[in-house]
Amino acid sequence: MKVLVAIKRVIDYNVKIRVKSDHSDVDLTNVKMAMNPFCEIAVEEAVRLKEKGVATEVVVVTIGPKAAQEQLRTALALGADRAIHVETDLRVESLGAARALAKIVEEQQPGLVILGKQAIDTDNNQTGQMLAALTGLPQGTFASEVAVEDGRLRVTREIDGGLETLELTLPAIVTTDLRLNEPRYAKLPDIMKAKKKPLEVRTPADLGVELASRIKLLKVEPPAERQAGIKVGSVDELIDKLKNEAKVIS
Amino acid sequence: MSILVLAEHHNGVLADATAHVVAAARQIGGELHVLVVGEGVAAIAEAASKLDGVGRVLVADHANYAHLLAEPTAALMAQLADDYGHVLAAASTTGKNVLPRLAALKGVGQISEIIAVQGVDTFKRPIYAGNAIATVQSEDTLKVITVRATAFDAVAATQSDDGAAIEAIDFVADNDQSTFIEEQLAESDRPELGSAKVVISGGRGMGSRENFQLLERIADKLGAAIGASRAAVDAGFAPNDMQVGQTGKIVAPELYIAVGISGAIQHLAGMKDAKVIVAINKDEDAPIFQVADYGLVADLFEALPALERQL
Ligand SMILES: Cc1cc2nc3c(=O)[nH]c(=O)nc-3n(C[C@H](O)[C@H](O)[C@H](O)COP(=O)(O)OP(=O)(O)OC[C@H]3O[C@@H](n4cnc5c(N)ncnc54)[C@H](O)[C@@H]3O)c2cc1C
Ligand SMILES: Cc1cc2nc3c(=O)[nH]c(=O)nc-3n(C[C@H](O)[C@H](O)[C@H](O)COP(=O)(O)OP(=O)(O)OC[C@H]3O[C@@H](n4cnc5c(N)ncnc54)[C@H](O)[C@@H]3O)c2cc1C
Numbered sequence: 001m002k003v004l005v006a007i008k009r010v011i012d013y014n015v016k017i018r019v020k021s022d023h024s025d026v027d028l029t030n031v032k033m034a035m036n037p038f039c040e041i042a043v044e045e046a047v048r049l050k051e052k053g054v055a056t057e058v059v060v061v062t063i064g065p066k067a068a069q070e071q072l073r074t075a076l077a078l079g080a081d082r083a084i085h086v087e088t089d090l091r092v093e094s095l096g097a098a099r100a101l102a103k104i105v106e107e108q109q110p111g112l113v114i115l116g117k118q119a120i121d122t123d124n125n126q127t128g129q130m131l132a133a134l135t136g137l138p139q140g141t142f143a144s145e146v147a148v149e150d151g152r153l154r155v156t157r158e159i160d161g162g163l164e165t166l167e168l169t170l171p172a173i174v175t176t177d178l179r180l181n182e183p184r185y186a187k188l189p190d191i192m193k194a195k196k197k198p199l200e201v202r203t204p205a206d207l208g209v210e211l212a213s214r215i216k217l218l219k220v221e222p223p224a225e226r227q228a229g230i231k232v233g234s235v236d237e238l239i240d241k242l243k244n245e246a247k248v249i250s
Numbered sequence: 251m252s253i254l255v256l257a258e259h260h261n262g263v264l265a266d267a268t269a270h271v272v273a274a275a276r277q278i279g280g281e282l283h284v285l286v287v288g289e290g291v292a293a294i295a296e297a298a299s300k301l302d303g304v305g306r307v308l309v310a311d312h313a314n315y316a317h318l319l320a321e322p323t324a325a326l327m328a329q330l331a332d333d334y335g336h337v338l339a340a341a342s343t344t345g346k347n348v349l350p351r352l353a354a355l356k357g358v359g360q361i362s363e364i365i366a367v368q369g370v371d372t373f374k375r376p377i378y379a380g381n382a383i384a385t386v387q388s389e390d391t392l393k394v395i396t397v398r399a400t401a402f403d404a405v406a407a408t409q410s411d412d413g414a415a416i417e418a419i420d421f422v423a424d425n426d427q428s429t430f431i432e433e434q435l436a437e438s439d440r441p442e443l444g445s446a447k448v449v450i451s452g453g454r455g456m457g458s459r460e461n462f463q464l465l466e467r468i469a470d471k472l473g474a475a476i477g478a479s480r481a482a483v484d485a486g487f488a489p490n491d492m493q494v495g496q497t498g499k500i501v502a503p504e505l506y507i508a509v510g511i512s513g514a515i516q517h518l519a520g521m522k523d524a525k526v527i528v529a530i531n532k533d534e535d536a537p538i539f540q541v542a543d544y545g546l547v548a549d550l551f552e553a554l555p556a557l558e559r560q561l
Contacts, residue, residue: 011378016381016515017378017382019382026377026378026382093359094350094359094360095354095357095358095360098354117497118497120378120379120496121378122362122377123362123363123376123377123378123379124350124360124362125346125350126350126353128350129346129347129348129349129350130350130351130360131354132351133324133350133352133353133354133355134354137427138320138321138427138428139320139321139347140428141320141343141346141347142343142346142347144490154431157343158343158490159343159433159491160260160342160444160491161260161433161435161436162433162434162436162489162490162491163433163434163490164317164430164432164433165430165431165432165433166319166429166430166431167428167429167431168427168428169426169427169428172427177490177497178480178497179483179484179490213359214358214388214389214390215359215361215386215388215389215390216386216387216388216389217384217385217386218372218386218387219385220377220382220383220384220385221385222381222383223380223381223522226522226527226540226541228539228541228542229542229544229545230543230544230545231534231539231545231547232546234546235546235548235553235556235557235560236560238528238544238557239557239560239561241544242505242526242528242544246505246525246543246544248448248504248505248525248526249448249505
């Protein structure tokens with residue numbers, strides 16, 4: 001079974017972002033970029049499926065600017081076999097990303113597609129579900145456990161009330177939650193080897209997809225700042241403040 | 251154009267979140283219908299019909315809709331959506347699972363987790379773990395939107411005795427792709443994390459699952475819900491449904507007490523809209539103190555028993 005993994009280049013999760021002074025967007029100049037953490041988990045899961053003999057090949061794909069090839073190389077170093085880069089400098093929204101990914105699914109015919117549940121920049125949490133709709137495939141979102149059994153996929157999902165287990169027909173779309181696995185680090189020899197693995201560059205035009213978005217970004221503002229309050233010296237003082245000053249307990 | 255709101259429900263009860271989403275819908279304006287999807291959901295439809303501002307309740311009650319699996323639920327909603335200008339749902343794990351699928355079936359974008367309505371097509375939503383607020387405008391004719399429940403005050407029940415008309419939907423979406431196997435739901439007599447007035451959360455500093463009982467005893471006294479940081483959930487101190495943060499639950503209680511939590515941005519994303527924040531941490535430089543109204547630098551194993559005694 002071939003496994004396709006979609007990864008996204010985003011701001012490193014440790015970076016504190018700044019909003020541009022003209023409020024047009026977030027300032028990403030000279031900011032450290034990395035693979036979206038949920039996508040790292042997706043790559044790890046695919047590589048583990050290959051190590052277990054369930055997957056035969058792991059293909060990674062990204063839609064984004066030229067620089068996103070760094071993240072594809074990282075995925076190759078982590079164990080993916082080959083990469084596809086759909087190159088664009090446009091601001092791609094989830095639906096556009098899903099349309100491009102649907103074309104890649106049509107071409108590659110994977111048995112399973114794994115995506116992150118959300119990208120930590122736009123926090124959309126949409127692309128996997130949209131891809132499932134466009135390809136007509138079932139979806140197992142927010143997965144904390146997946147297993148292929150008798151040609152079907154068992155997915156345990158993190159839901160608001162606890163956990164839910166579903167069985168899906170294959171091919172299927174899975175999106176990863178934090179506890180699906182703990183991704184490994186790439187070793188230096190693997191990073192060297194990754195440079196020689198195949199990376200194919202495509203364009204939205206040759207895939208025949210329209211990436212233009214119908215959701216306009218009008219403005220980006222910093223959130224209302226919270227002022228740091230005071231330090232209290234004891235539990236007594238804390239209770240007194242909560243009762244008499246903040247009046248949130250009685 | 252009219253607005254369709256997907257009702258959120260759990261264990262046969264209409265969830266509070268629905269009344270918050272209805273409030274957001276009323277700000278957009280227009281005729282408002284609530285869709286109840288599930289199996290054996292008559293009582294939920296009845297409850298939804300009593301929400302202020304609801305003009306009609308549509309009910310799709312069928313075994314295929316049990317557990318609101320994404321495939322049949324989105325297919326059903328795609329059948330209904332042409333009559334509406336907006337489709338809204340709570341940004342719950344159900345809404346997040348179903349609405350993007352619906353949007354793609356209709357060939358439109360989706361707007362996630364709005365926190366303010368600026369007009370019929372313009373909304374505010376947090377990005378980058380709440381470190382920036384984007385104002386976005388949809389040019390799609392159908393707007394598919396999830397709503398952050400805590401950002402809108404719930405509508406009340408109607409004053410009139412008889413609620414909105416309830417109408418059965420006969421369309422049954424086939425589903426041979428996904429099968430529900432089982433669920434493990436956390437059982438608790440405490441208030442729901444998302445709507446509790448007081449939340450007390452523990453982090454890695456709690457040290458063990460057993461130590462979470464220190465929080466439980468205080469929660470009992472305050473009528474609070476219990477939350478956790480990701481580190482506490484990953485370490486097995488608390489179940490996943492208790493995680494507060496960018497990738498967990500978003501809470502906005504009157505009082506949030508963070509115990510043994512350092513205050514990573516991903517955690518702050520889930521709780522910094524609380525009215526009053528208390529932090530208990532032994533490290534006086536912990537970033538959580540930068541957002542806390544009241545900070546107590548103390549060992550939690552001394553502070554929590556003292557707090558419990560004095561409440
Ligand atoms: C050059 C460029 C600049 C951009 N600049 C901005 C900006 O300044 N501000 C802004 O708000 N947006 C920007 N975007 C848009 C943002 O990248 C899109 O919103 C995004 O591609 C759609 O995914 P999402 O974040 O909504 O994904 P989600 O639905 O949150 O992501 C879920 C998963 O989908 C997959 N996925 C998502 N996107 C891609 C992708 N492109 N390739 C492969 N897999 C993917 C990943 O597995 C990811 O974990 C930019 C995009 C590009 C290409
Ligand atoms: C993609 C992504 C998504 C994430 N999503 C979330 C999310 O949704 N929610 C979330 O919470 N995190 C999330 N995280 C993780 C986040 O970055 C932090 O790692 C996490 O919040 C840390 O948890 P903590 O504060 O409990 O642990 P730590 O950072 O280890 O802090 C423990 C604190 O306890 C204090 N302490 C220890 N012992 C005592 C004692 N005896 N008395 C008093 N204080 C004590 C310490 O001083 C310290 O400040 C995410 C991370 C990533 C990469």
